[in-house]
Every structure is written in structure tokens, then in C-alpha cells.
Amino acid sequence: MYVNDPEAPRYVALGDSQTEGLGDGDDTVGLRGWADRLAEHLAQHHPGTRYANLAVRGRLARHVRTEQLAPALALRPDLATVVAGVNDLLRPRFDADEVGAHLEAVFAALTAQGARVATVTFPDVTLITPLARPLAPRVAALNDRIRDAARRHGVVVAETGSHAVVTDLRLWSPDRLHASPLGHARIAAAVAHALALPGSDDTWTHPLPPVPAALPARGRAAAELRWAAAFLGPWLGRRLRGRSSGDGRTAKRPQLLPVLAPGPRDSARREREEPPRGEN
Numbered sequence: 001m002y003v004n005d006p007e008a009p010r011y012v013a014l015g016d017s018q019t020e021g022l023g024d025g026d027d028t029v030g031l032r033g034w035a036d037r038l039a040e041h042l043a044q045h046h047p048g049t050r051y052a053n054l055a056v057r058g059r060l061a062r063h064v065r066t067e068q069l070a071p072a073l074a075l076r077p078d079l080a081t082v083v084a085g086v087n088d089l090l091r092p093r094f095d096a097d098e099v100g101a102h103l104e105a106v107f108a109a110l111t112a113q114g115a116r117v118a119t120v121t122f123p124d125v126t127l128i129t130p131l132a133r134p135l136a137p138r139v140a141a142l143n144d145r146i147r148d149a150a151r152r153h154g155v156v157v158a159e160t161g162s163h164a165v166v167t168d169l170r171l172w173s174p175d176r177l178h179a180s181p182l183g184h185a186r187i188a189a190a191v192a193h194a195l196a197l198p199g200s201d202d203t204w205t206h207p208l209p210p211v212p213a214a215l216p217a218r219g220r221a222a223a224e225l226r227w228a229a230a231f232l233g234p235w236l237g238r239r240l241r242g243r244s245s246g247d248g249r250t251a252k253r254p255q256l257l258p259v260l261a262p263g264p265r266d267s268a269r270r271e272r273e274e275p276p277r278g279e280n
Contacts, residue, residue, distance in 0.1 A: 010077045016056065054253075059084065123161045128169065160187060
């Protein structure tokens with residue numbers, strides 16, 4: 001699987017807030033996230049695994065290319081994950097071709113150096129946030145560009161956008177932009193499965209246990225209004241002020257460091273740490 005040393009693989013994660021780990025922990029206790037979980041999965045089978053995470057919240061695809069690619073190449077990864085583009089499609093002037101070109105440049109540089117590269121596709125946001133209906137064509141266009149660029153450079157694609165379970169609200173944090181701890185666990189499992197890592201399988205695609213009946217229409221409308229006031233409003237406010245949630249932030253793990261694999265009890269507990277709920 002790995003080009004250099006299979007016993008001590010070097011894994012580098014590039015991206016934005018999802019890869020940084022928002023929704024899985026916080027800035028006080030620390031963020032975990034799907035990339036950390038994937039590194040732990042690697043370490044279970046390769047105890048010498050070293051891992052760096054260059055992702056920073058709020059970053060666009062062009063920032064991943066201009067700010068994270070060179071440091072990633074300098075670390076000479078055996079495995080790299082590149083997940084970006086959601087912040088772009090939320091901007092008024094979204095250009096799928098431009099975003100795809102930035103991601104393809106990152107794919108090309110990493111694979112040319114010998115790294116195995118993996119990425120993901122994104123789900124239909126209208127099934128998570130009905131108010132986001134205008135974004136549906138953008139998500140489809142972005143996924144098409146990701147698949148095309150990945151195909152040209154031999155990049156592995158975890159089709160996380162193609163399974164119904166990914167729109168289960170229990171996999172999302174209350175802001176509906178970032179995965180919950182359970183969602184991050186599913187993303188890590190999806191990428192591990194796409195890479196055919198030892199110990200991986202397709203159970204990440206399985207639906208969660210049923211929940212109580214959905215809210216009536218009036219209750220759903222009230223929930224949407226609460227979400228808009230708590231999360232959409234502040235987000236729009238930052239955009240109007242030309243601010244980003246990542247202003248002044250740097251990568252949480254800029255250097256390759258050893259990874260401690262969690263024990264079986266830790267893994268089981270963390271899989272269950274997000275309690276079921278019917279709506280956000």
C-alpha cells in the first residue's frame with residue numbers, strides 16, 4: 001500500500017474545518033476529528049505511524065493549494081488526504097471549475113511525489129438543511145470535479161456523498177456544517193474502507209437505529225428558524241465583515257508526530273459518545 005516504509009507510514013491531512021476536527025471535541029479540550037481517527041486506525045496496524053494535520057478552518061481550496069501543499073510535500077507523506085471545497089460552495093461567486101483546478105493541482109503534486117492520496121465526495125445538503133436548497137447544484141458540480149480530477153491522478157475517492165446514512169442528523173453537529181463525533185467516526189471509516197486498510201469494511205454505510213417520529217411541520221419550521229438564528233446569522237455576519245473563522249489560526253499538528261492507537265474500549269466508547277436525537 002505504501003510507497004516508502006510500510007512499517008512506519010507518514011500520513012498528512014490537508015483541508016479545512018472538517019479535517020481540523022470541528023464538531024468532535026472543542027478548542028478547550030482539543031479537537032479530534034476524522035483525520036485523527038484515521039491516523040489511529042493506521043497506528044493499530046502500523047505502530048510506527050506518524051501523522052501531521054495541516055488543515056485550518058475556513059480555508060478555501062485555493063488556500064489549501066497555496067498554504068498547505070508545500071508544507072505537505074516537505075513532509076514527504078506516504079498517505080495524504082485532501083478534503084476541501086465546502087467553504088467555496090458557500091461563497092456567492094462559486095466556480096466549480098476553479099475549485100476543481102485547485103484540488104487537482106494538489107492531487108497532482110502529491111501523487112507525483114509518490115504519495116497515495118484519498119479524498120471524499122459531499123452529501124446532498126438539502127437533506128440536512130432544507131434552507132440550503134440553492135446549494136444542491138453546487139454540491140453536485142463540486143463532486144463531479146472531484147471525481148474527474150481524482151480519476152486523472154489515481155486518487156482514491158470515498159463516496160461519502162452517495163449513502164443515505166450520511167444525511168442522518170445524528171451524524172452532524174448542531175450547526176449542520178460539521179460532523180458530530182459519530183459523523184467523524186463514519187468519515188474515517190469510509191476513507192479507511194476506500195483505501196482498503198486492514199480492519200476496514202462497509203459498515204460505515206449501514207443506517208443508524210431508528211429514532212422517534214420526526215417533528216410535525218410546524219416543529220420543523222421552528223427548528224429551522226432556531227438554526228438560522230444560532231448559526232446561519234453569525235456565519236453571514238462574518239462574511240459581510242470579510243472575516244473567516246480561521247483568521248489568525250495555524251495548523252494544529254504541523255509536524256509529523258507518532259500516533260497512539262486507541263484501545264478497543266476507547267474506540268467503542270467514542271463510537272457511542274454522540275447520543276441519538278431526532279433533529280438539530
